[in-house]
Amino acid sequence: MLMGDGSLSEDKSSEGSAPALYTCKARGIHRKEELTPLPGDRVIFRILDEKSKTGCIDRILDRINFFTRPAVANIDQLAIVLAVTNPQPDLMLVDKLLITCQVKGIRPLIIINKIDLDTENQVEALKKVYDKTGFTVLPLTKFSPEAYDLLHGELAGYTTAFAGQSGVGKSTILNIVMNNWLMETGDISEKIQRGKHTTRHVQLFRLDKGGFILDTPGFSAYTVTEVSHFDLQDYYPEFAKASGSCRFKGCSHTSEPDCAVKNLFEKGKIDKGRYIRYTELYRELKEAYDNRYRR
Numbered sequence: 001m002l003m004g005d006g007s008l009s010e011d012k013s014s015e016g017s018a019p020a021l022y023t024c025k026a027r028g029i030h031r032k033e034e035l036t037p038l039p040g041d042r043v044i045f046r047i048l049d050e051k052s053k054t055g056c057i058d059r060i061l062d063r064i065n066f067f068t069r070p071a072v073a074n075i076d077q078l079a080i081v082l083a084v085t086n087p088q089p090d091l092m093l094v095d096k097l098l099i100t101c102q103v104k105g106i107r108p109l110i111i112i113n114k115i116d117l118d119t120e121n122q123v124e125a126l127k128k129v130y131d132k133t134g135f136t137v138l139p140l141t142k143f144s145p146e147a148y149d150l151l152h153g154e155l156a157g158y159t160t161a162f163a164g165q166s167g168v169g170k171s172t173i174l175n176i177v178m179n180n181w182l183m184e185t186g187d188i189s190e191k192i193q194r195g196k197h198t199t200r201h202v203q204l205f206r207l208d209k210g211g212f213i214l215d216t217p218g219f220s221a222y223t224v225t226e227v228s229h230f231d232l233q234d235y236y237p238e239f240a241k242a243s244g245s246c247r248f249k250g251c252s253h254t255s256e257p258d259c260a261v262k263n264l265f266e267k268g269k270i271d272k273g274r275y276i277r278y279t280e281l282y283r284e285l286k287e288a289y290d291n292r293y294r295r
């Protein structure tokens, strides 16, 4: 298992045996196979020196999946982290990551962090937006260990990558999950709007109860590349109730009359913001499609 900092862990899942760590070089395999090793990769590696625990990677095994943002491989779950405030939540980013999870067939876990900073029932409002999607939503704060018991339950046995804007608290969450011995975190700097100890590379950690968690650098720009505007609606589970009931076959649910999705949103069955962001993303994807032969 590639740990992210270049070191490797032998995959000994049998209880009691402490996993051994080897620092490995990737000896040009990535150029040959056009594959760059990613944190989470399963690899065949050779021990070069047992004393200094160094080795070299011979082969990267077939991936179940991989992400370019965050750059990780073989994950079961993506924890999409947003903060109530500081930074302001970027719900378009959350929506886009939800789409990617569904395309890749992995489970999204939506974490609403910093609920201690709630002043105007933002947590309730955010929960309402995403409860309607049917995905699991978990409110969290570093000040409440009880909420972390629930998180442990969601993580045990799975490989989970944490993703989201810089400063939402991903590293803080991993620190708490791992009993506070991992890495530094920091306040958001007013100037650069980033955590003072912003994470710069992916790090992977083994959970006591089985599974792994990966801390990743924050990001805000994110482009959905896996779907086209034609099938975008398939990745909004709450639209399914309206399926097939629009007046026009092939309705895009953006501006057509007698649209069943629009109808659901007017009745409050679909969150208004989610619907509006859907139409924005639809236009973005359509524009990219219409301009696909231009440079």
Ligand SMILES: Nc1nc2c(ncn2[C@@H]2O[C@H](COP(=O)(O)OP(=O)(O)OP(=O)(O)O)[C@@H](O)[C@H]2O)c(=O)[nH]1
Pocket (backbone or CB within 6 Å): 113, 114, 115, 116, 117, 140, 141, 142, 143, 164, 165, 166, 167, 168, 169, 170, 171, 172, 173, 184, 185, 186, 187, 188, 194, 195, 196, 197, 198, 199, 200, 216, 217, 218, 219
């Ligand atoms: N009030 C409050 N602050 C929190 C909470 N969780 C994290 N923070 C603070 O938010 C700041 C940023 O936290 P980080 O964990 O570094 O954020 P990050 O998501 O890892 O950021 P990047 O590594 O830049 O992507 C730190 O000052 C944390 O102490 C929380 O539940 N409540």
Ligand SMILES: [Mg+2]
Pocket (backbone or CB within 6 Å): 170, 171, 172, 195, 197, 198, 199, 215, 216, 217, 218
């Ligand atoms: Mg971090």
Ligand SMILES: [Zn+2]
Pocket (backbone or CB within 6 Å): 246, 251, 252, 253, 254, 256, 258, 259, 260, 261, 262
């Ligand atoms: Zn429609």
